Amino acid sequence: GAGVSQSPSNKVTEKGKDVELRCDPISGHTALYWYRQSLGQGLEFLIYFQGNSAPDKSGLPSDRFSAERTGGSVSTLTIQRTQQEDSAVYLCASSFDQYHQPQHFGDGTRLSIL
Amino acid sequence: GESVGLHLPTLSVQEGDNSIINCAYSNSASDYFIWYKQESGKGPQFIIDIRSNMDKRQGQRVTVLLNKTVKHLSLQIAATQPGDSAVYFCAERGTGRRALTFGSGTRLQVQP
Numbered sequence: 001g002a003g004v005s006q007s008p009s010n011k012v013t014e015k016g017k018d019v020e021l022r023c024d025p026i027s028g029h030t031a032l033y034w035y036r037q038s039l040g041q042g043l044e045f046l047i048y049f050q051g052n053s054a055p056d057k058s059g060l061p062s063d064r065f066s067a068e069r070t071g072g073s074v075s076t077l078t079i080q081r082t083q084q085e086d087s088a089v090y091l092c093a094s095s096f097d098q099y100h101q102p103q104h105f106g107d108g109t110r111l112s113i114l
Numbered sequence: 115g116e117s118v119g120l121h122l123p124t125l126s127v128q129e130g131d132n133s134i135i136n137c138a139y140s141n142s143a144s145d146y147f148i149w150y151k152q153e154s155g156k157g158p159q160f161i162i163d164i165r166s167n168m169d170k171r172q173g174q175r176v177t178v179l180l181n182k183t184v185k186h187l188s189l190q191i192a193a194t195q196p197g198d199s200a201v202y203f204c205a206e207r208g209t210g211r212r213a214l215t216f217g218s219g220t221r222l223q224v225q226p
Contacts, residue, residue: 042216091157098212102148105157
């Protein structure tokens with residue numbers, strides 16, 4: 001597609017459940033990033049993928065968070081045993097490669113934990 | 115550590131006026147800076163970027179100024195329009211890092 005696509009756009013789940021968020025980057029972009037945005041706040045880096053290199057996981061807040069990127073394209077962010085503090089908008093971005101910015105963002109998944 | 119901050123949380127301007135949104139950063143090793151616009155319910159939209167070897171860069175109705183001496187970044191919007199109303203974020207990338215560090219945002223309100 002023309003832009004970064006994320007699904008679902010909204011997700012409501014109960015505390016303790018696992019959730020999977022999907023990101024489909026811009027075609028041809030080798031770098032993919034996940035960020036989290038809490039209400040009224042800036043974006044917080046979570047994880048970064050570049051090609052076949054090992055991902056930079058330095059921003060993941062706990063071991064309940066994980067992400068994978070299959071075939072160098074689509075990425076899935078998984079949150080296990082969700083907590084109320086996980087409620088936020090999860091944004092995905094992609095760029096041509098790690099050297100060429102800017103990062104282009106999707107519209108995010110709004111996650112609400114009841 | 116790295117931090118990116120904004121001087122004003124809300125900026126209100128009259129339609130047709132010029133807007134200036136300011137941003138301070140603390141990482142002297144940052145090599146890349148970028149401004150995004152975010153409308154309600156949408157992801158950040160790229161506006162303009164600048165590398166640390168430049169002081170100024172112009173786009174369509176927008177100009178970014180970088181003052182590395184005082185670690186200050188600004189976004190100037192000429193002839194502000196109602197469609198410019200949004201939250202604006204500055205972000206920086208430190209040398210050797212690939213992820214961006216974002217400020218907390220400034221809300222721009224354009225009064226008709």
